[in-house]
Amino acid sequence: MLKNEKGFISIYLLTIFMIFLLTILAFGTGIGVSV
Incomplete structure (x- = not known):
C-alpha cells in the first residue's frame, strides 16, 4: 500500500x-509573439 501511495x-x-x-513555454511563446 505504501509503494502504491508513493x-x-x-x-x-x-x-x-x-x-x-x-x-512557462506558453508564456515564453506569448511574450515572443507580443514582442
Missing part, C-alpha cells in the same frame, strides 16, 4: 511539473 505522489508531482513547464 507512486501516486510521484506521478502527481510529475504531472504538476509538466503543467508548470507547459505554462
Whole structure:
C-alpha cells in the first residue's frame, strides 16, 4: 500500500511539473509573439 501511495505522489508531482513547464513555454511563446 505504501509503494502504491508513493507512486501516486510521484506521478502527481510529475504531472504538476509538466503543467508548470507547459505554462512557462506558453508564456515564453506569448511574450515572443507580443514582442
